[in-house]
Amino acid sequence: MPITKMSALRCPIEQSPLQLVDGSWRCENGHSYDVAKQGYVNLLPVQNKRSKDPGDSKAMVQARREFLEQGYYEPLAQVLADTVLAQGEQAVLDAGCGEGYYLRYLVEQAVQNGTDLSVAALDISKWAVQAAAKRDKRLSWMVASNNSIPLDDNSVDTILCVFGFPVEAEFKRVLKPGGRLIMVDPAGDHLKELKAIIYSEIKTKSDNLPVNSEYWSLASEQRVTFQFELNNNQAVQNLLTMTPHLYRSSAEGRERAEAHSSLQLTVDVWVRAFSFES
Template identity: 45%
Template structure:
């Protein structure tokens, strides 16, 4: 079962104590566990909109696509590239921007098959994503929250994963233990290139993110993972399109052209980058 322990109040950062189905801080702020076991740690004043993050429809589409396991090679690549000195029982993992929980759940299953017992926490700003995640896997602590203000004390986690998400490096560094790891998984230059060539009149040049490095972190490993998969119905093609930014960015003409397809072979081009939190230098007087 999930623990939902050693978390921080999103209003005053005080430690939250769990009493059955309620989390409470010393200043009296309380957060109830939902029926499916998650907790909402995103106070109204921290929301930029009434219903932030992915909509219910986007979550349903993403879940339908990911449940077909076309992206399982990403899970395998994460585990095979994970620095071995940190892939140990007791490792505390935060998936920051976990969506509907596919990756964190599959990572946990694969680790347990290797005899590794990990403590996993998944956080997303979308309530709909966390509702879906909390139904998928009861062994994970699922939180509605924001990467901009993680509801966790300093040095709470040994690894922070940010898969196709919006990293906030200052917060990631804060909640990572000394020598902790951060993983960024992003699209490479040819990701879904076959679909993009139909959606857009021209393809923008690929720009490497964070090429100048990231403060508080040092790059320890960079790996590209490329594989192909087939979507053999229009419904499955639309599920994929609905979970990507292209559903909003592409022109009407491009989206209409995609509607004419009954199958497509697609390239997945993924970049994995592992970083280690830099240890702070102590100035001796």
């Protein structure tokens, strides 16, 4: 079986190893975390939450799922999969997996290529992880935070951080020696057409690397740019709902975007692989 669940989970409270017993992950100190019927485990203790319902809302998750399933971002998913699978057999953590689109694409490519992967994924949004787990039972899905990754030290070969927020200390802790961090971040022209509609002034995107270059070495860098067209109003609304522009823009800007029934858009992102310099 080329795809397996990562099992090196640890208790988010005690940091001791977790064992799966009768449908629950349990540590030696008596903490227990039930596997939900959808197939995920919630390893985000109440004391580690910054709000009652952190992360993407149910509406944002649904909008992203509907949008991505149309294949608009498939060229990016392919580049990301190629970058990961160039290393062959490995243990992969998707740190900020959302509803799982990019990870599912990667896993399917691995199956087609016959590449063995051990896979775990986390997101702080319960709604995102719930939606992801429903779609693929082969992976270890966790509600958790990048600030406290519930995995053992030196247990991961590759971390994915796709449009996410890196926590460098935790990433370094869980990576094996020689491991990689693969990040996807917006470049200067990403969704420029949407920004022109919703903002009166567009800020210039910084070219700074997303991690500290004193500790991380840039192993590879690829700028991925392509265009696609949205040809219905629902797709435009889904795009707006699934991005940070939903809460960064003014009500007037959102109204202008939501009035469009079609949009020609540009995807412009960096796909970078970093190695950790210990």
